[in-house]
Structures are given as structure tokens and as C-alpha cells.
Amino acid sequence: MLQKLRDKTSGWIVTLIMGLLMIPFLFVIDSSYLGGMGANDVARVQAPPKWWTSAPSWWPASLLWQHRDISTAQFRERFEQVRMQTRQQQGENFDAQRFESTENKLAALDQLVDEEVARLASERAGVVVSDEAVRNTIASIPGFQTNGKFDPAVYREQLARGLPARTPAQFEQLVRDSLQQSLIPSAIATSAFSSKADFERAIRLMGETRDVTLGVLPQQEMDTAPVSDEQAKQWYDAHPADFRQPEMVTIEFVELNGANLPAAQAADEATLRKRYEEEKSRFVDAEQRQASHILIAVPANADAAAQKAAEAKASKIAAEARQPGADFAALAKANSDDPGSKDAGGDLGWVEKGVMVKAFEDAVFAAKPDEIVGPVKSEFGYHIIVVRGTKGGQGKSFEEVRDQLAAEQLKADADKTYADQSGKLVDLVMKNPTELAGAAKEMNLPVQTLGPFSRADASGIAANPAVQRVVFSEAAIQDGTVSDPIELAPNHSVLVRVTQHSAEQTLPLDKVRERVVAAVQADRTNQAAAKQAEALVERLRKGETLEAIAPAAQLQVSPLPTLQRGMPMPTAAANRVFFAAPVPAEGKPSVGKVELATGRYAVFLVNKVTPGDLTKLPPGQLETLQGQFAGMQGEAAQRAWLEAVRKQFKITIHEAQL
Incomplete structure (x- = not known):
């Protein structure tokens, strides 16, 4: 019987029928199974396949579209940046509650969407950012320089102190993404032009x-x-x-603050010494070398003959540099093709691992002081290198870092106490997730109430954006269960429960x-x-x-x-x-x-x-205004390009996640 059934349901006709029956399901399957927006995303930018740029977004082939998601973490970071800028601009007039409006959030999100649109458009156009461009951009940032030169130590320190803190690799990726997304818009802006008649007409109106x-x-x-x-x-x-009365909620909450917990006791000597031994590598200064070089540049598309000639020239200069009494700085000024170090006699300052290209870096850290190394080939050409000094690489003694270890251990113990109490509170709540009183009583914590309040007039903990996202969420309102811990600050969190809710409504006359x-x-x-x-x-x-x-x-x-x-x-x-x-x-x-x-x-x-009179403008102001007008024209062209690209893409906003 099974064999007969198999025979009846095989063949190309049945296969075709089954395929046709499957098509309608493509339109009703939950998008989460097909790569839809994740729970932690606030927006998605989608671009049709290059081979079908006019593909409608509802077509099943949209599964093949390229997409970029904007996560809630990205949005919150950007919104916090905008908040800080607005606070600095408005000073005492800054209204924290009013700033939390949906309009402001959507404006910040729109910036991120524009960036993702530009980045996706650049990728589709084949724009690639080289490692050299990333390095040059980072080295040109004044905040990473000492006396006008890139300083690796300052670079790492500034990244560690940033909000949020980033590793060099993370920052390099950020710079790469920024360069990629800005290349086409910047080219459009700089290529925009206006006629003399347009400029003069604008001046007459502006003046x-x-x-x-x-x-x-x-x-x-x-x-x-x-x-x-x-x-x-x-x-x-x-x-x-x-x-209209806005949506309003009333909540009850329990607050757990590490500052109110018993203070941690200072660690004993044995504990600190054990921590030192386990983490000794942390207290070793990074090795640095003071290097100079002479670069004989070779174009990337150079043929074998040009490569060989450059290598021969570099070998000749290296031999001269090794002669007794040779002046390396003079040779660099006379022969080097590196404009950044040539006038300084090839001086590159203090070099640290992870900053230079690998071949160059390997040669520098393998060389002995005053040893002439090279020629060393890199993507830039051939280098002759001399190491003029070394420092770092030595570890600090226990006594030198004892106070640091003690402070870190004290904080770790305080964090552990807080984590233990937080975990215990969550465990108690899980036993009865529809009420807070029992868990709060066992933990000797008060149950507090707040409300009714709306998003606009919230105060206290309810003014915190993270709290608002929870208490105005559909899950919290419908289930009436206690939330997960919501972090207000390090070692400071709340668990909340919505007790009353009223939807946005027009009040009766x-x-x-x-x-x-x-x-x-x-x-x-x-x-x-x-x-x-x-x-x-x-x-x-x-x-x-x-x-x-x-x-x-x-x-x-x-x-x-x-x-x-x-x-x-x-x-x-x-x-x-x-x-x-x-x-x-x-x-x-x-x-x-x-x-x-x-x-x-x-x-x-x-x-x-x-009307404004061009002849009455002070000397130099005309050129300034021309530059400003060209900039305005460039910005308009840039915006027009971005709006045109946005129309080609599909943009989905998950406003409930803001």
C-alpha cells in the first residue's frame, strides 16, 4: 500500500502542483522565520537585489534583499549623544522630560537611518575603504596626537575613557564604516556648483x-x-x-541600591597577592620603540622592473647608512618618499605594536638598538629602519599596584554583594511574579508606588527611559507581572509592575x-x-x-x-x-x-x-560667502541624493522599541 502511495505522489506533475500550493504560504509566514526584524532592533533598511532594483517589497523575492538593522543599543547610544549636545546648548533651560518626546526620538533615529542608507548604497556601489585610509584618518585626529604627532598611548587612553569605551579594533571598524558611508555623499557635496548669477541673486536677497x-x-x-x-x-x-488624555500608568516598584547595602570589607594581604599573581600581565607596560625610517615608495601597480629598481635603490641607501659615521637623518631628508617623516630625518617617534603595518612592525621589534634593518618590503614600498631607543615591557611590583588592587577588590566584593542580593530578589519574585509584596518583605525592602503618570509628566524613576520602555510596553500592561531588573545606574536597579493603565483617549466634553x-x-x-x-x-x-x-x-x-x-x-x-x-x-x-x-x-x-550690494562687502567676505553658498548647494545636493536613495529602499521603523 505504501509503495502504491509513493508511486502516485511522485513525478513532475505532482511536484509542480506542490510548488504552486506552497506559493501562498510565502505571503502569510511570520516574518520572524524569514529574517524579519529582531526583538532588539528599532529599524531596518532594505535594498532590492542589484539584478532587480525595481522589485516590489511585497514580492517573495524580498527575502533576497540586502538589509541593515539598527539595534536598540545603537539607538540609545545616539539618543544619549543628542541628549548631551542639547543639554550643552540649552544649559539651564534644558527640559529632560520634554526631551524624551517621540518626535525627538524619531529625529535621532532618522539620522541613523540616513547613515545606514548611505552605507548600504556605498557597499552596493563597490566602495571599499583601505587599511591605509583608516590609519591616516585616525592619525589625523588631534585628540590622539602629542605635539602634532600621533601618540599610540594617548590613542588607547582616549578610547578607554570614551562613552562607550572601545578597543582599537572596534574604533577602527567605526572609522571604516564612517568613511564608507560618507564617501559618496561627500563627493556629491564637493562636486555641487552654482552659477555666478545664482550667487549674486542669493547675495542680493540675503543682504x-x-x-x-x-x-x-x-x-x-x-x-x-x-x-x-x-x-x-x-x-x-x-x-x-x-x-486628549495621554496613555497613563500606575506602577509599584522595589528599588535595590548597592549604596544602601552593607559596605564590603577590605581584602587581606593574601587575597591581594593572589589577585596580583593571577593578573600580573595587566601591570606590564607595552613595549615601545623609537624608530626612524627611509621609504623608497613603489606604486601598487608597479611592474617587476620598477619593483626591482626600487629595491636596488633601497639596498644602496641601506649600505650607505651602515657605513661608520653615516648620518641616517641626512640620508632620510635626501632620499625618503615619506612626506610625514622626511623633513624630521625619518623620525616616527615611539612606535607600539598594533599601529604599523605588520612587515614594518615585525622588523622594528626584532631589531637591536642602532641596528640598520632593511630593505623591508611593505605595501608602501621598501623601508630602511633604525631603532634609536626602547622603553616599556617591564612589569610593576606588587607594592606599586597594591592600592589599585585593593580598590578593585573592594569594588568586586561590593559588586558581588549587590549581585547576590539582586539574584535573591529575582528568585523570590519568580515564585509569585504577579506581586511584589512577598519578595520585598523577605528582603526587607519597601514596595513603593508611583502614578498615574504619562510619558511626558513622569518623575522619579519613571522619568528613566528604560523604565518607561518597560511600563508602557504591551507585555507589562497586559500581563501585570513583575519586570526583570531595570538598571538605573551601576549597582542600582528596580523591579516594576504596572497596577493600572488607561489608554490614550479623548476626554468627554x-x-x-x-x-x-x-x-x-x-x-x-x-x-x-x-x-x-x-x-x-x-x-x-x-x-x-x-x-x-x-x-x-x-x-x-x-x-x-x-x-x-x-x-x-x-x-x-x-x-x-x-x-x-x-x-x-x-x-x-x-x-x-x-x-x-x-x-x-x-x-x-x-x-x-x-537689495544686498556685492560691491560693499568687506575684502575677503565675498570669498567666504561664496564658500558658504557652495556649501549650502552641496548640502542640498547631498540631501537630494539621500532622499532619492531612500525612495529606492524599504525602511521599517519599530516605534514601540524607542
Whole structure:
């Protein structure tokens, strides 16, 4: 029977039918099985196959698309960088709670998306960054230099002190990625150009001044007329977003802080000596060598004859350098093809392992002091090398590092105490994950409550982004279980549980009627002020002068001569209105009205427009402005390219992970 079944279900016809039946399943299979976004990713950038650039994203072939994911860790690092920059810019005006808005988070994420789009586009274009380019870029960073030269010790120290700390290999990869993603946009920006006519037109507009006369109306009396139920209902229905209550939660939590735990005892001598023996290699200074070299460069595409000639030249110079009394520095100045060290007599300073190319590095660290080594072949050509000094490589004694070991051991013991207590608390919670009271009582910790609060008005631990991600997550709200420990700081964490939740909702009219009435009355007041200003504008357009109507209208008249574009006078918004007004006709000013920041209205006259004059620019400023204008054109071209590439790619945002 089984053989008959096998015979009936074999053959190309059955295979074809089965294949056709499988196609619909491609559209319904959970994307997590097909390489979908991971739980720890906030965004994905996908590019269609090169052989089908117009492939629709819904087609099953999208499984073959290239993609780059942006993890929550990457997003949090970038958002923290933006937070620090904003805090420095705003100083005391920085509002930590307001900064945590979804708008700010999406803006930071958009930067990361742009970077991934540029990187993926560069990869698809075949852009490759060489090791030499990475090394040269790192060596050119002023923060890694001492007296204008790259310093490996400073380099490692700065990386270790960074936020986050990075190893040289990690930083080199970061630089490589940055160079790769920026090459095409930078080339587009630098290749952008503008005509002389465009530049002169921009200068005339940028340098334009306007003579304006402003007449400020008195503050409009507040409308206090009653608001009917029908009027209130109409306003409420027309502005539902103004009367929404954000999503809110109430939580209970237990806080575990290492600072409140019993202090760890200082380690005894035997423990410290044991730690020293186990970690002795940590206290050995890296070996460094003071090296000089003469480079006879060989192009990468040089033929065998050119290679042989360069090697012969290098051998001849090496022989000269080995002669008694030879001046290596003079030979380097006369013969070296390395522009970075030639004028310094070939001096490379103190060299450390892991910085130079391998062949060169091996030769340096195998050489004896004052020994002439070479020619040594590398990707740059042939080197003649001399080591002029050595240092490092010696270990520190126990006595020299005892205090450091004691501090590290004390911290390790404190960390262990905290970890033990944290583990015990988690174990107790796991016995009954729907409540905190039992575990807290056994640990002698208080159960605290907080809320109700929204994302915008959270305070205390609830203002922490990590806490908010948990308490506003669907899992925490629906399950009502205790969270995993959420780290607030080193050795400081909380376990939280959502006890109440209310979804974002429009509040009923009866609860916000006072706010609705106030909004209607404020709108009436504004409309009355605008209507009064418009009536004055009509009188001015018919030929009346501002001086003539000012007394009766109680206007505060202020001349604003030679007002510059972009000047916040009287406000930035008002300045934009003044410069958007038509150019006045001969003998007839341009008239308009503007709402000021105080809620008052003003009428204005644009009496004169003076274009910017290139001939009046100070010497040197014209070139500066030309450079700035070219930069603006380059940025616009760069942005246009990026937007065009984004349209070709598929970008998925997981906003719930922010």
C-alpha cells in the first residue's frame, strides 16, 4: 500500500502542483522565520537585489534583499549623544522630560537611518575603504596626537575613557564604516556648483534690508460672553486633539541600591597577592620603540622592473647608512618618499605594536638598538629602519599596584554583594511574579508606588527611559507581572509592575468644558483683534497714513529702519512676514498685519527695499560667502541624493522599541 502511495505522489506533475500550493504560504509566514526584524532592533533598511532594483517589497523575492538593522543599543547610544549636545546648548533651560518626546526620538533615529542608507548604497556601489585610509584618518585626529604627532598611548587612553569605551579594533571598524558611508555623499557635496548669477541673486536677497514702520494695536479685551452648549460642542468636535488624555500608568516598584547595602570589607594581604599573581600581565607596560625610517615608495601597480629598481635603490641607501659615521637623518631628508617623516630625518617617534603595518612592525621589534634593518618590503614600498631607543615591557611590583588592587577588590566584593542580593530578589519574585509584596518583605525592602503618570509628566524613576520602555510596553500592561531588573545606574536597579493603565483617549466634553469655553473665548478675542487690524490695513491701502490713524486707534508707532532679513525684530516670525510682503510700488508702501508673540496684533508698512550690494562687502567676505553658498548647494545636493536613495529602499521603523 505504501509503495502504491509513493508511486502516485511522485513525478513532475505532482511536484509542480506542490510548488504552486506552497506559493501562498510565502505571503502569510511570520516574518520572524524569514529574517524579519529582531526583538532588539528599532529599524531596518532594505535594498532590492542589484539584478532587480525595481522589485516590489511585497514580492517573495524580498527575502533576497540586502538589509541593515539598527539595534536598540545603537539607538540609545545616539539618543544619549543628542541628549548631551542639547543639554550643552540649552544649559539651564534644558527640559529632560520634554526631551524624551517621540518626535525627538524619531529625529535621532532618522539620522541613523540616513547613515545606514548611505552605507548600504556605498557597499552596493563597490566602495571599499583601505587599511591605509583608516590609519591616516585616525592619525589625523588631534585628540590622539602629542605635539602634532600621533601618540599610540594617548590613542588607547582616549578610547578607554570614551562613552562607550572601545578597543582599537572596534574604533577602527567605526572609522571604516564612517568613511564608507560618507564617501559618496561627500563627493556629491564637493562636486555641487552654482552659477555666478545664482550667487549674486542669493547675495542680493540675503543682504536685503527693509525700512518698516510698525503700528502695534492695544491689547484686545478678553471676550467673556457666554458660550452655548452648541458652540462648545462645535469647538470640541473640531479640535479633538486639544482634549486628549495621554496613555497613563500606575506602577509599584522595589528599588535595590548597592549604596544602601552593607559596605564590603577590605581584602587581606593574601587575597591581594593572589589577585596580583593571577593578573600580573595587566601591570606590564607595552613595549615601545623609537624608530626612524627611509621609504623608497613603489606604486601598487608597479611592474617587476620598477619593483626591482626600487629595491636596488633601497639596498644602496641601506649600505650607505651602515657605513661608520653615516648620518641616517641626512640620508632620510635626501632620499625618503615619506612626506610625514622626511623633513624630521625619518623620525616616527615611539612606535607600539598594533599601529604599523605588520612587515614594518615585525622588523622594528626584532631589531637591536642602532641596528640598520632593511630593505623591508611593505605595501608602501621598501623601508630602511633604525631603532634609536626602547622603553616599556617591564612589569610593576606588587607594592606599586597594591592600592589599585585593593580598590578593585573592594569594588568586586561590593559588586558581588549587590549581585547576590539582586539574584535573591529575582528568585523570590519568580515564585509569585504577579506581586511584589512577598519578595520585598523577605528582603526587607519597601514596595513603593508611583502614578498615574504619562510619558511626558513622569518623575522619579519613571522619568528613566528604560523604565518607561518597560511600563508602557504591551507585555507589562497586559500581563501585570513583575519586570526583570531595570538598571538605573551601576549597582542600582528596580523591579516594576504596572497596577493600572488607561489608554490614550479623548476626554468627554463634560470633563473639559471649562477648557473648551476658555478656548472659544480666546479664539473670539483673537478674531476680534485680527478683524480690527485688518480694518486698519484697509484704511492704509486706501491712502490714509499711519500717523493719521494712530491717535484714534491708540497705535504704538515704531520705525524699524534698515531691518535685516532673519533679524528677530520684533520677533523672528514677524520678520519673516515683513520680508514676505510684496516690494512696495513707487511712492506707495506695502501694507500688512502681523500677530506678535504677546497675542497682540500690529499693522506695518514696508516703505523701502534695498537689495544686498556685492560691491560693499568687506575684502575677503565675498570669498567666504561664496564658500558658504557652495556649501549650502552641496548640502542640498547631498540631501537630494539621500532622499532619492531612500525612495529606492524599504525602511521599517519599530516605534514601540524607542
